[in-house]
Every structure is written in structure tokens, then in C-alpha cells.
Amino acid sequence: MPSTSPSGSFDFERLTVRGVSRHYGRQRALSRVSLVAGAGEIIGLLGPNGAGKSTLLGVLATLIAPSRGRVLYGDRPARELGAALRRRLGYLSHDLQLYPELTAGENLEFFARLYGDTRPAERVAAALLQAHLTDRAGDRVSGFSRGMRQRLALERSLLHGPRLVLLDEPFTGLDERSVGDFVDRLRGLRAAGCIVLLATHDLDIVDGLLDRAVVLRAGRTVPLGDAGGSLRERYRAAVADDVTARSLRRGTARTPGGSVGGRSELPGDDWRARTPSDA
């Protein structure tokens, strides 16, 4: 799929995320997230709501600039690549980015032309077929069910044959059959050499599908043990370990008057933060 894009001048085989943090004022959305993804891999981003999954996808889609850390597409950062990189990105956001007033065909045609395809008819027809919406091409999206919109939005984000596919909660509102189709579609992308990142809650659906999974909690990555058992069990174990680890660390630091690392606590003891004028 990716190789057939119209002007695939820039392409990459590997995505590297190194120590990415993102803060909004005082809230911390992401804290030192690192991961590497290669072509032909499906990586799961697991975690509760507000754990930073959508923020991470936003950063990878170059919509959000990281406050710290770097993201490398191949071996080059997004800042250098600009539009050429966006041609290789597909992003299915939680809100689907479709125009309800336009018909399914018009939506696909608009985005195909926006991505530079001057005769999109054939590409739009193929996408409609893939989404099983060929008979509904002329109907407005406002009349569609959530599942139909989801399928249409997925095809829209794959129209231009992206290398990196970012999916934010793709299974919400899908019935049994659509989930099966969706999983087959993802397997097809993997076979075509795409890098797929999938943020989801539905652990059971993706259990067999993911090559690797990353657990996010309050913006931080949590190690996921690869001991046996289902994904759900491993996820629950990982979260439990994380809870104990954090309270341990937080506990020692907060006990009033308690010594840190055995030394009596002096006011401002070994505070090494530098004053702004030297920073």
C-alpha cells in the first residue's frame, strides 16, 4: 500500500520516540515516554482515560509539539520534514474528522484531492468498497451509524497510503462483524509494511493482534511483563506493580521530618536546582 502513493518522495521504516514529555501549564500530559516501532508492526497503547494516549498520538501526528524529548521518523525529526512527512501519516482521531453535511463519497473525494490526487474517483471507489459503503456513497454522513462512520473515517485516513497509521480508540461503537473486518484490515496493513499504533481500552479484541503493547498511566510508561496469561491479566499485573512502586517512592519522600536516604533533612538539603539566571 505505502509504495503506491502518488509522490512518495520521503519514506521511513522506523519510528523512534525518545524521552518525550508534554506539559500543559502545570499539568503533565506525558512524561519521558520512549518507544521504537518498525515497519510491519502493530503496537498497542493501553491505559485508562487521561493517561496521555491521545496526546502521544497527537505528538506522533506532528499536531502537538513535545515540551521535551524527540521523535524521529527514520532518522529525521518532524521539524525538518514538514509536509513531506504528513503525506506518510494517517490519523484516525476519536472524533473521526468527517463532515456530516457531506456525503460519504464527497468526504472521501475532498480528502483525496486535499492529499494531491487530482482524479480521485478510482481511489474513492476502492475505499468505499473496503468500507462496505459502496451503496451508501450518495448518503450524507449525518445519517450514518457510529460503526459506518468509523469504517469511513478509517478509509479516509488510509486513502493516501500512509506509512505510519495512528488509531485513537478505533473499536468504540463497532458491532461484532465490523470488529472482525477492522482486525483483518489491520492485519493487511501490517503485511503491507505499515507501522500501526493503536490506542484502545478493548484489551480482549487486540489480545492476539498486537506485536507489542505499551501501558501508559498518568503520562508515564509502565513496564508490561511478558509472563504468560491474557493481555488483560498482564495489564492488570503491570498496573498493580506500578501503583505499589509509586506509593513506595512517594511515601519515603513525604514522611514529615523523615530522612531522605538516611540523612537528617536540613532545610533545602542538597537541593541542586540551579537559579534561573544561570540556567
Add this chain to the structure above:
Amino acid sequence: MREVLRVAWLVLRKDIRVESRSREVLYTTTFFATSCVLVFSFAFVRSGRPVEGAESGIVWVALAYAGQLALGRAFERELHHDALRGLLLAPVERGAIFAGKLLGIVLLMALVEVVVVFFVALFFSTPFFAHPFLFVGLLAAGTIGFAGVGALFAAMLARAQSRAVLLPVLLYPITVPVLIAGVNGTLALIQADPNLDLARFWLALILFFDAVFLTLAFWTFEPLMTE
């Protein structure tokens, strides 16, 4: 440059089609502008005769309020299903997207203006079309200037809190020259002995404003839209 025009036309065509399907913003804004005209006419008409020169003020203020409403609503809709980020993701010059959105709003405001000018001319029997070219030129340049700055601020405020109240707070101090020039240019046209040179001066001033602020908006759209 051809690519920018192509993308801008694409976004404009999409906006026209979306708006023509629901016509929500068009109807609400036009009705709002007409009610502004009514309210102002009650304020400025004494014993049957309007206060001298009030008509041009009414047209431009009704235009400004309607424009502000249309700007807020247009970007609210884009935000609703995250479509704006969908556009920003496209591998195109982001200023072109701004240009497309701007032209859509200018077109919308033009339709509103036709209705407003009609009603003001009707209620106050003002000779707007004594010098049609200058008058239409003033309106067009003023709309482009107002919508240009407005579209950038509306897009930029799309992700800010309390954006509905912040848009006018930001918009009017910056677009004061357009309103001054517009009102006084129209006044120079519709007064007893129209002063064409003054009207041309005001038109030139608005065009200068447009040139400065459209390039500035086109240029800062990219940094302002990246979070």
C-alpha cells in the same frame, strides 16, 4: 503558488457545499444583522428623520457584529468533529487552508451585506448606489480585512477556553481602522455633496490594512495553529 490556490479553492468549495447543505450560519447571521439594523434605526431615528449620516454607521456595525457571529459559529463547527486538525494534517501549505476558510467567510458576509444594505436603504432611503463602484469597493475591502483578522483569531481561539467572549475582545481593537475607514468612507459617499476624494482615501487605507494584515495572518497561521 498554484498549489496554494488549488488547496484554497478546494477548502472554499468544501465550505460552500457544507454551508449550502445546512445554511444554518447564513440564515442565523442574516436574521441577526437585520435585527441589528432594526434596533439601530429605533435608536437613530428622531421624529421620522434619521440622524444625519447614521446609515453608514448602522451598515458597518451590523456588518461587524454579523461577521463576528459567523466567524465564531464557522470555527465552532470545524472544532465540533475535530475537522480543523484533519485539515492541518494534510501535506499542504497551512496558509492555503487559512486562505480557503477566509474566502468562505468573506462570501458568507457578502450575502449578509446584500440583505443589510437593502434594509438600510429601504428604511432610510439612503443613496448608497450613487457611486456603486466605490461603495462596493469599500464594503469588499472592509469585509476582507475584518474577516482576515477575524478568521485568524477565531481559528486560533478554537482551542482556547471562553473563546466566544474572547473573540470580540481581541477582534475589535485590531480592526478599528477598518471600521473608522469604512464608516467615514461610506459617509463621504452618501452625504449631500459626496466627497469622492475622501472616499478614495479611505478605500486606499483599508486596502493598505488588508495588505498588511493578510500577509501577517497568512504568515503566522502555521506557528499559531501548532500547539
Add this chain to the structure above:
Amino acid sequence: MTRMTGRWSIVRLAVAAVMFAVAPLLIAQAPYEATMGLVAKIVYFHVPVWFMMFLAIFVCGISSGIYLFRERPAADRLAVSAAELAVLFGAMGLTTGPLWARVSWGAWWVWDVRLTLALILEMTFVAYLLLRKYGGPGSDKLSAGLALFGMFNVPIVYVSVNVWRTLHPSTTVVPTLGASMAGPFWWCVLAFLALFLVMLEGRRRLADQEAELDRLRLAYDEEY
């Protein structure tokens, strides 16, 4: 906060204070401007305040541009400081202006070109502060955009207001001040400049410290 900057700001503060102490003495001896009488003495404060407001707007606009296009947070902190000073000196101008107008033209407010320009710019930069306070996350970039627009707007507003209505003696009032008046006038301008620089530096250091505080809080969150 090292000792060095502490001492330097004391020196500057002393300079500003001394200049202000001397200002009234010089103003008193200056001969009365022929037509205005004593009230003209307000000019010694009223006009330098404009200069500082425009200087603040210029500093805020340029550093906002740098922040937008070069993404340097230090420039944004300078822009915030300058914006606050623009509002402060604008407020000074908009209070002393009407006082002068009341006596010399018999009305509290006259649509004089500079008063109106100052009013519009004051509104622009109050909008800047409002946006920064209520805009939520990301509003720092948005306010930088507004400051840039505000700066470019100054000449256009000036021309449009000027043609629209002007009562004020033409802008050449400053140069026509007699030599004996110019002395104290420029002294006051320097006094206000010293005051402006002290305030700017103080506010900028405060902004740096607040940024440092945020950084420490975030570092703490990340650690624990």
C-alpha cells in the same frame, strides 16, 4: 537571584528615584507655555508616558514575534513583562490626558488622535492580558500573535484616527517647546525611561522565577 543582579537593580532604582526627585525642581523653573499657562506642566509627565507606552508595545511586539517564530520561551517572558508595562503606562497616559484636556479644552475627553490611539492600544494590550489569563493552555502563543498584530496596527490606527478627527495641536508640540522647556522635558523622559527599565527587569526576573517554579513542580511530578 544571585547577589550580582540584586545590587545592579538597586543601582538602577536609585538612579530612577534621584531623577524623579530632581524633575519637579526643573519643571517649576520652566517658563509657562504662552497659551496654556500652568496646566501645560502636565506635559512633563503626560508625554513621556506615551513614549514609554510605545516603547513597551514595541518591545512586546518584537519579542512576541521572536517567541512565535523562534520558539524561545525567554522572549515570551519578556513580552509578558512589556505588555504589563504597556498597560500600566497606558493607564497613566489615559488618566493624565483627560486632566490636561479638561483644563485646556473644557472637556474630559477629546477625540484627539493620540488619546484615541492610546485608548485603542490600551484595549489591545488589556485584551492580551485577558487572553493570557483566561485563555487556558496554549494561550501564550495566541497572545503573542495578538501582540504582533497590535504592534503593526499602531501606524494604521494613527493615520485613520488622525484623518478622522483631530483637535490636538499638531504633533509638533514637542519640538516647539522653548529651549528652557526642552531641558526639563527630556530630563523627565530619561527619568521615565529609567523607571521603565527597572520595572521591566523586575517583572522579567519575576517571570523567570515563576517559570523556574513550574519547572521544579513538573520535575517533582515526574520524579514521584
Add this chain to the structure above:
Amino acid sequence: MPAMSLRNRDRGGGRPRRALPAALALALAALLAGATPAWAAAQPEPVNEFVPIDELPEEDRLPAAPFLITAYSIVWILAFGYFWLLSRRQADVERDLAELARRRPVPDDDDDPLEAA
């Protein structure tokens, strides 16, 4: 560790000194705010053989002195107020910084190897 604590003590000691410039500013400003109007009022009544103020009718002309004094004091009150506001916010930030430092040691983030380019 002694070198470290020495530096802290120095900083701890530094706090009152940092408040000094703010206090100095307030004192000076207060002095001048008070002095200028009092001094201006003591001026000899201006003998006015110059051309009377133009086009204003006689009874409308206002004594200029009170306006002059109000204008000066407004400028001073605003400047003084802003200094006071600055020093108050400065004190808050310093209190938070010190309190944050006291509560727990915090890693110095700057040696983060993956610092953004």
C-alpha cells in the same frame, strides 16, 4: 556536602537581602509621592500677564494647580502600586520556591541526556 549547605545558607541568608530593593523602592517612592505635590503647592501663585487661555470663556477657566497635582500623584500612585504588586508577587514566588526545596530533593532536570535539540 558542606559546600552545598554553605551555598544554601547563603541563599537562605540572601532572602531578606533580596527583599531589600523592593523595600527601598517603596520607601523612596512614598517619599517622592508625598514630596512632589506638597512642594508644588508651595509654589508662588503664578502671576499671569501672559495671553489668557484661548477661546475659553472667563468663568470656565479652571485653576490649573489641582489638576497638575492630581496628574502627578496619579502617575506616582500607579508606579508605586505596580512596584508593590511586583514585590508581593516576588515574595510569593520566593516563598513557594523555598517551600518546594525544603519539602523534597528534586533531580536537576537539565542533565537529561535526551534534551530536545
